[in-house]
Amino acid sequence: MDEFNDNEIARLLRLKRYEQPPPGYFENFLHEFHRRQRDELLRQPVWRICLERAQNFMSQLDMRSLASYPTAVAAVLVCAAIFSLKVYQQPETARVATQSPLTLSVPVNAEEEWNLASPVAPQILRMQPVRSFRESAQTHRAAPPRYVLDSVPVSYEPTFRF
């Protein structure tokens, strides 16, 4: 403040007395203020915006009445985690996989199968080349074995032809 003496300050004030804002300044002041505020907000990182919104939301809630819910949810999650860990660490018991039965489409009238246009014909005698399972052999070692006995035979004949 020592740099300015009273005379200089008085001169500056005289000059400022005649300065006027541009036309429409006061009319647009509020609009401009909001625009700059939005710009400032958008310049923040996304995580901060989310955090602020979450804080606002939480502050609007009645935390005392809701305090029991997070506690209960946390307790359930901890229990589930402990239970799943115990199940995972259990020694494998002899579990029996269910053999998926072949889907049987029973014709309404068996006589209809006596013609060439049998709808089940493409499913019959699916002579597929036997696949190589060398690559998958190691993949399923940990799975429980499947004890095989299908509920229906694997092959049927389509029509009365030979």
Add this chain to the structure above:
Amino acid sequence: MSPLSGSKRSAIAFALVFCSGAGLLFAQEQSATTISHQVRGIFEGAAKAVVKIHGVDEHSEICGTGFFVDPTGTLYTAYTVGGEAGNFTVEFGGKKIPARQLLADIRSGTAILKVDETTPALPIGKSEELELATPVVSIGYPLDLPMTPNFGMIAGFDRKCLGRYFSTIHLRVNAPTQRGEAGAPLLNMKGEVVGIVVSGLENNSACYAVPIEAAEKIRSDFVRFGEARHGWIGVNNVSPASKEVDGSRAMVTQVADDTPAAHSGIKEGDVLLQVGKKKITDPEDVFDASFYITAGDVVPITVMRGNQKMTFHVQASRHPASRTGGVLVASPGTIPGVLPMSLDEDAPPSP
């Protein structure tokens, strides 16, 4: 001789009734004991040739049952066990030994595996000798349990189930079976194999077994050609005739053009009497008869045309389902001493 008093007569009558009742009970017990001894004898005799099979398919490890049919380690099992899996091992002689697939045939529902060991083998019987209610024994590995005998009886010779026809007659057996017993041998009371368990039935209280002849046909094909060769003559439709002709109602109603049947002279309207060695009495019989036709073989087919009985010798071609690609995995040379025969697809049909 003084007449017996009333009380003495009652006592004697009571004693007689008691003795006869006790005799019946004793006889029943003896009968049950005899059956039990027989089943145990069959079980003990066959147990060494029955093995537990492990494999890996695209989903998980699988377990099933199989049995040796020759001393070189050839074993039969169900297609569901040995058909679409790999990395086979067999529990035999207290150890696990690797096995490889020789052949898998979905049409018969069987597969043939092989181990490189000298093995015991089950004798092959004849399923044709079975009758309704003939007692049979199956031996399998249910779940993860030890080898188990099941005793039951032949409940039927089924051509179809739930409206769909089997490729060959299946033996319906009223014997309880569990998962893991697919591929188990079905034995007659002489200890001979008469079938292979391929599937269960409702609640696993019964099961279906493929006749051993079907598996033997596939093995025979493999020995001859290195693959299963299902035959086809080109009769496209067989319908029930309006009246029975010479004991048969199986009438040919469609013959495909340019097929062995057409070339040999079989015509629509012919009533089939015999296909190969199988007699035909109704249209359903053609499934079982045609199953045993081998592509390349000449099959005698007897028909009635009008009042004339005719026999045609038809050289079967390959079954349409076999032409798209077989299921042979092993090379034909895997059985020592067996030279695979070639089959000329375009061989002209016999006149």
